[in-house]
Amino acid sequence: MGLQKTSLPFAVLLASALSGPALAQQNTVFNNVDSVDDAVTDLEENIKDEFADARASRDFGNGSGRRGWYGSVSATANGTSGNSDTADLGVGARFGYGDGVNGHDVALSYTYSEDDGDSTANSLAAAYDYTRMFNRDFYGYGKIRTTYDEFSSYETDTFVGVGLGYRVVNTQDVTWSLQGGPGWRYAEVAEGANVDDLDEVAGSFASKLYYDLGNGMFLTNDTDIITSDADTAVTNELGFNVSVSGPLALRTSLLTEYHSDPLAGYKKTDNTFGVSLVYAIK
Template sequence: MLTLATAAATSTAALAQSALDTSAAEDRIETLNEDIADDFERDTPQFGNEGRATGFSGSFALQGSATSGNTDTATLGIGANMGYYDGLNGYDLQLSYQFSENEGVTDEDSLLYELEYTRDFGRSYYGFAKLQGNVERLPFDTSDNFLGVGVGYRVFDTPDVQWAVQAGAGYRVAELNSVDDLSEGALALSSNYYNQFTDTMALTNDTDIIASDSDTVVYNDLGVNVRMTETLALRTSVVTEYHTDPEPGKKDTDNTFGVSVVYSFD
């Protein structure tokens, strides 16, 4: 009985402390709203440097936190998105760094990066060169890097229907724990499709295919946005990832089904 009473008292105190934290519910709701907004804010496919303003653009974000007392933790997140466009040539750099430490032990130390050059060849074509990858020191000492070049073509470009396709070839160099180090050529195909059926309903479908000797991966993101009333909106989506040669013990296909509903009193 003493153990049960002690547990109940501890639980009650924890609930009381949580209830007194007036920002906890607000923060959780804000995070949920941001996630739903990301689902709905699917832009129409961008074709090359279409719509870009000349000059520099970009943003820099820094987030950090630390705790001391019962637990000692520290986290740091850095994000940078920088670009330049001269009217014909586009340059873009994206960096994302994450670090976390718990009780003096580092449990994450990773960097994601992407550098891309884009040049327009007219209204229907563009060329690109891209270097992208990740370097992860912890929890695994791995890296995966890809350098590729290719061209893009605009199939449809109307106010209601936009479809752009992209194809390229490149070389991948990776140091992975689960398999031997990789050094191989790869082909990449992409398709971005947008169709505004009515004033209240739109369909999007994005497909990416990366083919190499070790594995061919297909990513497909299908979504439908429906604004049912002035105050009620719905988005449903299916994200599929398919591998021709999955890792041992894993299935070749993963599906993620999503539903987002927004009701506004405003």
């Protein structure tokens, strides 16, 4: 692993939650004017969804609770043939429901890439969160996290846990929430490894920061830590967002995935950088 990828545009999906987080580049071969219009519309909608998910950081652990149904779906794909044969696919969805006190949130993400017929990326991530508000800043939660990565030292990694959360900072411009609690972790190591699968007690800790910089700009940083006796897994996504009511919308993001004790032959860290940009002339 340890691959670094730059993709345009970037569609954020988990976990972040989950998370998080899927990055892909959309390079569509246009056959006519209608297909151009459709592709541009899809791109704009993906970025709108991405901005909505980023702004959802403000609602994390919010005592007022999120009300009603919400959700977003995005998909990107591209391929080349000739001197090189490549294919990339990214699909993601996030949806949920809240009644002001109880909240349910589900996120899914799938990425696949191949080069000259050989798979270079194949991963699936899913997350479910239940939140119960006790007051404006204090809440309890239950969470499920599961990932599959063909090229990771841990081919599958699942965590189920409960815990408590608290919004440390809750102002108009800055929100920062922390949560943590016990759970159970089960992970299957890569095929051929001479070590046992993980099946043990674990702990989960998360931090979610939203900082409104003004002038249509905001910063998000989401951290998710799952630790057990055998390994500590950390996912961190840092995003800088510029949301302008005019013709330009921009988001840049850095996703870092870390394992403290990967198997022999695997690196500890993976980094993925993404940029999204739309310019509309009216």
